[in-house]
Amino acid sequence: MDTRKSFFVDVSAAAPRPQNMWPSIVVPKEAIDLEIERLLDAPRPADGRRASLIVHPEASEPGLGLAPGIDVTINVLRPGEQTLNLRKNSNMVEICISGSGLATVAGRATRMQKWDVWNTPSMQVHSYRNDGDEPWVRLSYSNAPLLEKLEVHYVEQFEGDTPPADAGTSRPQVDRAAVARARDLAAREQITPEGAWLLGYEWLIDIDVLESKSLHWPWAKVSEYLPSVEDLGRGYNGRRLFVLYNPATERRIGTTHSFFATISCSPPNNHHVPHRHSSSAINYYLRGRGYSKVSGERLDWKAGDIILSAPGWAMHSHHSGDESTSALTVQDHPLQIAMESLIWQERLQEPIIALGSQGGFESNRAMLSAAEQGAVAR
Numbered sequence: 369m370d371t372r373k374s375f376f377v378d379v380s381a382a383a384p385r386p387q388n389m390w391p392s393i394v395v396p397k398e399a400i401d402l403e404i405e406r407l408l409d410a411p412r413p414a415d416g417r418r419a420s421l422i423v424h425p426e427a428s429e430p431g432l433g434l435a436p437g438i439d440v441t442i443n444v445l446r447p448g449e450q451t452l453n454l455r456k457n458s459n460m461v462e463i464c465i466s467g468s469g470l471a472t473v474a475g476r477a478t479r480m481q482k483w484d485v486w487n488t489p490s491m492q493v494h495s496y497r498n499d500g501d502e503p504w505v506r507l508s509y510s511n512a513p514l515l516e517k518l519e520v521h522y523v524e525q526f527e528g529d530t531p532p533a534d535a536g537t538s539r540p541q542v543d544r545a546a547v548a549r550a551r552d553l554a555a556r557e558q559i560t561p562e563g564a565w566l567l568g569y570e571w572l573i574d575i576d577v578l579e580s581k582s583l584h585w586p587w588a589k590v591s592e593y594l595p596s597v598e599d600l601g602r603g604y605n606g607r608r609l610f611v612l613y614n615p616a617t618e619r620r621i622g623t624t625h626s627f628f629a630t631i632s633c634s635p636p637n638n639h640h641v642p643h644r645h646s647s648s649a650i651n652y653y654l655r656g657r658g659y660s661k662v663s664g665e666r667l668d669w670k671a672g673d674i675i676l677s678a679p680g681w682a683m684h685s686h687h688s689g690d691e692s693t694s695a696l697t698v699q700d701h702p703l704q705i706a707m708e709s710l711i712w713q714e715r716l717q718e719p720i721i722a723l724g725s726q727g728g729f730e731s732n733r734a735m736l737s738a739a740e741q742g743a744v745a746r
């Protein structure tokens with residue numbers, strides 16, 4: 369046996385692999401509506417979960433998605449139906465697109481109505497119940513494709529309160545007053561003036577906890593704020609949106625630890641200059657119409673369409689048509705900040721920046737407000 373050949377790939381002087389940039393695609397509202405009807409008409413599945421993944425033609429198993437690291441699932445419940453409990457280590461952003469129902473996460477039920485958005489943290493038991501009299505439809509976005517490719521996607525579905533894997537287990541009760549925390553006894557030594565440290569093993573298994581909660585962004589409240597971004601001065605060169613911010617993501621400005629979700633509101637005929645980022649973006653249009661230019665190609669969209677609007681690192685710009693336009697955008701931005709892989713180029717004449725480890729970009733908001741203040745003073 370030639371062991372050298374079995375274990376090694378010679379990459380000396382190998383050129384970087386050109387990345388397969390998935391083409392941008394529009395999934396039209398009409399196709400989504402037909403799929404919702406099909407799911408509603410099908411016999412009730414054993415676990416109560418009527419669901420369909422929206423899969424990009426370039427996606428490959430395992431981990432089918434609409435972007436390489438993001439899946440989008442259409443979930444439907446008929447009136448009176450409910451799902452089994454689920455526990456999984458992927459996280460989700462969800463949006464109700466019609467009907468209403470109860471989403472229960474970690475024992476707390478919240479009523480979700482049209483265009484309400486919420487996050488479902490990793491490993492929190494969750495279920496859904498349609499207690500209304502019309503179909504409840506929601507879109508859920510998750511990082512399952514990435515976990516599937518890493519072969520570490522943990523999923524349990526069950527009835528009752530206790531996940532089967534937890535049955536018969538218990539945590540040892542420790543009297544903190546009597547016994548020191550093992551981590552406090554472990555090594556914690558800075559060994560170079562520049563900041564290289566040594567830490568003992570307990571630092572790996574006893575991580576500081578930052579509470580991760582399911583949060584709810586009701587459309588009734590979010591929509592109150594949207595005129596303030598739509599009304600920003602005509603020359604504003606940022607994006608007219610709000611991040612649905614979950615403080616557990618801290619400086620990574622996410623809605624979950626993987627994704628941010630934003631809700632935008634652009635006036636008619638609003639045009640962006642092209643930009644690009646290594647995060648992938650998926651837009652769901654709530655209202656309005658317009659087009660995007662992605663890698664030089666024009667894609668037209670309208671309310672109810674879902675578009676892979678920015679395949680990672682594709683140059684893109686979005687343009688509203690003759691009416692006000694709102695979109696939910698989901699991007700794997702916090703994940704990439706955590707990996708120090710989030711590269712961004714806000715304007716072509718400016719350099720590529722690794723956001724989070726190099727100073728970021730400025731919009732012209734300060735100049736606009738100075739001009740407005742000047743106008744007031746005059």
Ligand SMILES: [Fe+2]
Pocket residue numbers: 643644645649678684
């Ligand atoms: Fe973008």
